[in-house]
């Protein structure tokens with residue numbers, strides 16, 4: 001998926017993926033990560049998700065990466081705080097208390113730039129990418145975060161019925177992408193009420209990925 005695709009989506013405000021409240025699966029299952037307060041959670045492809053505010057409200061710190069400056073401006077407006085904006089290499093980093101968002105292409109974020117993270121929350125990031133890019137994404141994500149544990153939400157549906165994004169990522173693929181780095185547990189599978197985009201039967205899967213001891 002070209003970066004221009006997403007930038008145009010934000011410019012045209014075609015952001016059906018944006019949810020009007022914190023994701024219920026995040027709220028229900030995030031505690032399973034057993035993070036201490038003050039842990040730093042990385043949210044790849046964060047958009048202006050209300051999940052960021054929810055994580056902050058739980059006493060965590062948040063780091064994010066998002067291509068669209070428009071999205072990040074709206075994210076901070078929604079949080080009701082004025083970001084400090086500094087150049088960090090080829091990125092602009094928007095920061096406020098407990099939050100740093102890197103504006104630019106995640107694939108260019110290094111571990112050094114990102115800094116330490118204790119966990120990853122992936123909602124609509126892996127599934128935003130077409131088949132050919134998901135290997136690269138999972139490899140890069142585990143590299144820059146030092147294989148931090150993650151809560152991952154995926155969709156599974158008949159890709160011949162509807163084109164992505166979001167793309168269908170079957171459970172076998174999740175295992176193939178992450179089994180070398182993590183112990184994987186499928187925590188829940190729920191039918192998407194009304195179908196995906198209101199027209200395609202789909203299941204949402206929640207995964208808990210824990211670092212394999214000795215794999216760091």
Ligand SMILES: C[S@@+](CC[C@H](N)C(=O)[O-])C[C@H]1O[C@@H](n2cnc3c(N)ncnc32)[C@H](O)[C@@H]1O
Nearest residue numbers: 006017018045046047049066067105106123124
């Ligand atoms: C489907 S949206 C999900 C946004 C958010 N996670 C949510 O749940 O509302 C995918 C987001 O990823 C961003 N994105 C896509 N490719 C990216 C990349 N290579 N680096 C950083 N952000 C990217 C897009 O701009 C878009 O906001």
